[in-house]
Amino acid sequence: MLELRSFSHGYGQITYHIVLVPKYRYSIFYNKRIKKDCELILSSICMEKGYKIHAMEVVDDHVHLFLEFHPSTSLSEVIQYLKGGSSYRLFKLHPEMRHQYWSGSLWSSGKFYRSVGNVTADTIKHYIKESQGKTKTEAQSQRLKKSGQRRINEF
Numbered sequence: 001m002l003e004l005r006s007f008s009h010g011y012g013q014i015t016y017h018i019v020l021v022p023k024y025r026y027s028i029f030y031n032k033r034i035k036k037d038c039e040l041i042l043s044s045i046c047m048e049k050g051y052k053i054h055a056m057e058v059v060d061d062h063v064h065l066f067l068e069f070h071p072s073t074s075l076s077e078v079i080q081y082l083k084g085g086s087s088y089r090l091f092k093l094h095p096e097m098r099h100q101y102w103s104g105s106l107w108s109s110g111k112f113y114r115s116v117g118n119v120t121a122d123t124i125k126h127y128i129k130e131s132q133g134k135t136k137t138e139a140q141s142q143r144l145k146k147s148g149q150r151r152i153n154e155f
Helices: 032-049 075-093 095-099 121-131 136-154
Strands: 005-007 010-012 015-020 052-059 062-068 112-115
Touching: 015 075, 032 052, 032 062, 032 075, 075 095
Parallel strands: none
Antiparallel strands: 005 010, 015 062, 015 112, 052 062
16 A cells, blocks of 8 residues: 655655657567666666656566656656656667667657556545535534444444
């Protein structure tokens, strides 16, 4: 289970599932050396930038990352560092890749991302609906009333 974290002026969690795809969807990670180097490079970039990797999987033609990062960092900034840094370092380690990627761009311009958390959209909608416009004491008394009703119904 993912934990909420405290930041200087907030409390929460920023986690994303990100998929990076090589240009032309070439299966470059079929090569075990390139695959391993990509994993190490992405791990290194995340460590340097303070991103926490919950999971990473490099398959033949794309990369899955499950990342957590500081709320002051934008998603586009994270993806820029991942794509730019890994592209530069992979080309440096494997200059032969320039034959396939003669334009100098390793990654496709697109990206997939989805925020990930411990609650569902329905849970959040319910929370907002139930707490909207009520004072703290009203909301607490309503929760107590509901929990008391549940106890009565159990008998």
